[in-house]
Amino acid sequence: MEVNKKEESMAVSGFLLKERVLRQGAEARVYRASFLGRSSVVKERFSKKYRHPVLDRRLSDRRTLQEVRCILRCRRAGIPTPAVYFVDYTSHCIFMEDIVDSVTVRDHIASTQRRSDPSSALEQLVPLAAKVGRVLAQMHQEDVVHGDLTTSNMLLRKSQDPAELGLVLIDFGLSSVSALPEDKGVDLYVLEKAFLSTHPNTERLFQELLNSYVASSKKSSPVIKKLDEVRLRGRKRSMVG
Amino acid sequence: MPVVIGFEGSANKIGIGILRDGEVLSNPRRTYITPPGQGFLPSETARHHRSVILCLLQEALDQAALGPADIDCVAYTKGPGMGAPLVTVALVARTVAQLWGVPLVGVNHCIGHIEMGRLITRAHNPTLLYVSGGNTQVISYSERRYRIFGETIDIAVGNCLDRFARVLKISNDPSPGYNIELMARRGTQYVELPYTVKGMDVSFSGILSFIEEAANKMLASSQCTAEDLCFSLQETLFSMLVEITERAMAHCGSKEVLIVGGVGCNLRLQEMMGVMCEERGAKLFATDERFCIDNGAMIAQAGWEMFRSGQVTKLKDSWITQRYRTDEVEVTWRD
Numbered sequence: 202m203e204v205n206k207k208e209e210s211m212a213v214s215g216f217l218l219k220e221r222v223l224r225q226g227a228e229a230r231v232y233r234a235s236f237l238g239r240s241s242v243v244k245e246r247f248s249k250k251y252r253h254p255v256l257d258r259r260l261s262d263r264r265t266l267q268e269v270r271c272i273l274r275c276r277r278a279g280i281p282t283p284a285v286y287f288v289d290y291t292s293h294c295i296f297m298e299d300i301v302d303s304v305t306v307r308d309h310i311a312s313t314q315r316r317s318d319p320s321s322a323l324e325q326l327v328p329l330a331a332k333v334g335r336v337l338a339q340m341h342q343e344d345v346v347h348g349d350l351t352t353s354n355m356l357l358r359k360s361q362d363p364a365e366l367g368l369v370l371i372d373f374g375l376s377s378v379s380a381l382p383e384d385k386g387v388d389l390y391v392l393e394k395a396f397l398s399t400h401p402n403t404e405r406l407f408q409e410l411l412n413s414y415v416a417s418s419k420k421s422s423p424v425i426k427k428l429d430e431v432r433l434r435g436r437k438r439s440m441v442g
Numbered sequence: 443m444p445v446v447i448g449f450e451g452s453a454n455k456i457g458i459g460i461l462r463d464g465e466v467l468s469n470p471r472r473t474y475i476t477p478p479g480q481g482f483l484p485s486e487t488a489r490h491h492r493s494v495i496l497c498l499l500q501e502a503l504d505q506a507a508l509g510p511a512d513i514d515c516v517a518y519t520k521g522p523g524m525g526a527p528l529v530t531v532a533l534v535a536r537t538v539a540q541l542w543g544v545p546l547v548g549v550n551h552c553i554g555h556i557e558m559g560r561l562i563t564r565a566h567n568p569t570l571l572y573v574s575g576g577n578t579q580v581i582s583y584s585e586r587r588y589r590i591f592g593e594t595i596d597i598a599v600g601n602c603l604d605r606f607a608r609v610l611k612i613s614n615d616p617s618p619g620y621n622i623e624l625m626a627r628r629g630t631q632y633v634e635l636p637y638t639v640k641g642m643d644v645s646f647s648g649i650l651s652f653i654e655e656a657a658n659k660m661l662a663s664s665q666c667t668a669e670d671l672c673f674s675l676q677e678t679l680f681s682m683l684v685e686i687t688e689r690a691m692a693h694c695g696s697k698e699v700l701i702v703g704g705v706g707c708n709l710r711l712q713e714m715m716g717v718m719c720e721e722r723g724a725k726l727f728a729t730d731e732r733f734c735i736d737n738g739a740m741i742a743q744a745g746w747e748m749f750r751s752g753q754v755t756k757l758k759d760s761w762i763t764q765r766y767r768t769d770e771v772e773v774t775w776r777d
């Protein structure tokens with residue numbers, strides 16, 4: 202059994218060797234490959250040599266499992282995430298739907314800001330911010346806490362009717378299932394910091410995102426309260442030394 | 443060719459450094475060392491700083507072979523840090539600036555670390571990991587600010603190490619972190635500890651309370667040695683730091699890392715960061731204890747950049763502040 206597993210996973214990595222690395226993300230390598238005729242991407246959590254092998258194993262195991270679990274949970278609720286085709290838990294590889302013709306929300310915001318003057322760029326981005334707020338509210342409604350919300354972990358399909366924003370959430374490796382407002386508040390706090398530091402002078406845009414989050418969710422008020430608390434903790438933290 | 447003198451004393455180190463256009467002329471420092479098991483308190487630390495600051499000033503001038511007439515600008519730490527020690531050092535800086543008739547510049551301590559690191563390593567536009575007793579931040583520069591991409595949501599990594607050292611009564615001489623580093627080299631068994639990364643943020647309080655709880659029990663029952671605990675703690679904390687740094691690099695598309703702050707001189711942290719950089723084709727920059735650990739030259743260097751770009755602090759604005767975020771400062775000296 203152990204031997205079979207090993208052979209299978211060696212087959213997977215052997216297969217990946219021939220494929221093209223699309224991106225080296227925050228913790229994984231993403232390849233473009235075909236899976237049973239469907240265009241797909243393979244996300245491989247390769248072993249990180251800087252950390253202790255026991256810790257490395259533990260993290261990759263847990264993250265691969267959580268990513269698949271929470272993607273499925275979101276898809277069941279109609280929240281747009283890539284379809285999962287195949288998982289190899291031994292080599293920590295997830296084969297999933299390739300969101301073709303997409304850009305990260307990060308790149309989309311940056312290119313909009315490059316193309317237009319600041320105020321008109323913000324104007325153009327408001328519908329997207331509102332859409333992100335809506336989708337996150339829906340995700341939290343399902344008790345999925347993403348754990349790594351950044352604009353790099355949201356894709357936008359390009360070839361669609363501009364009014365119909367095709368937003369897709371990805372990268373659920375740090376996700377968990379939790380009903381606690383504290384966890385959801387921290388989720389938004391992490392996004393807020395990543396958002397504002399990546400995209401300078403977009404405070405108004407992030408406010409639109411939050412407004413839309415609140416408007417789309419029945420359970421938002423304890424979450425926003427926790428968000429305020431976590432923000433305050435950040436500002437009050439002692440910084441001695 | 444302005445000559446800038448920098449005064450630092452925001453925590454238990456006090457340092458005075460003199461720089462002329464990027465050249466360190468002198469940089470003496472003293473550390474307030476407490477007995478094992480004890481941390482440093484604000485009023486006692488301030489008393490220590492008061493008792494050595496004038497000698498240290500003389501030493502800085504003598505080593506640089508300069509007199510007051512050669513100094514063009516006085517820089518001091520405005521914050522963040524402990525109130526009482528900050529006040530003590532600011533008072534002396536303010537006094538000499540008036541005696542010598544030169545302008546005063548109040549410097550953000552974190553910006554001091556960053557600018558010193560950039561000066562020493564010549565790193566161009568790195569992702570910064572700032573790790574010390576009071577701070578844990580992942581920073582990247584854009585549009586005139588050092589922007590914080592990730593940070594601790596509770597205690598700083600250095601604080602976690604220091605408090606663990608107190609549990610095991612590890613010596614504070616020369617620093618608890620250094621003694622943990624030495625002990626960790628002799629550890630062999632990896633004890634699993636909590637690991638909490640949220641996006642580009644980290645949390646250390648869970649690890650600390652876990653290990654505080656478990657340490658003495660595990661040692662008493664000989665399940666592991668103190669060295670094993672030091673080893674496991676370092677491996678866990680530093681893995682988290684390397685991970686959030688890598689996350690920020692991927693997100694910002696960066697190919698350089700610079701580690702600054704007191705924990706940054708830990709060679710195991712540098713080694714792990716180096717391996718991560720190699721795996722993504724990036725380059726690591728770090729400095730040794732002379733410049734990683736709080737010192738006066740770093741305040742002089744940031745002060746020099748500010749002074750050069752036209753920033754001075756009026757006497758009436760020369761107060762100190764215990765909380766002062768890295769991203770509050772407008773970086774007028776970079777494009």
Ligand SMILES: Nc1ncnc2c1ncn2[C@@H]1O[C@H](COP(=O)(O)OP(=O)(O)O)[C@@H](O)[C@H]1O
Nearest residue numbers: 224226227228229231242283298299300353372
């Ligand atoms: N299903 C997908 N379709 C298209 N591109 C993808 C897909 N999944 C990931 N990517 C691309 O790869 C990058 C890294 O993937 P991600 O899942 O975020 O991994 P990491 O955890 O390493 O950040 C993403 O930012 C995106 O550009």
Ligand SMILES: [Mg+2]
Nearest residue numbers: 226227354372
């Ligand atoms: Mg990602």
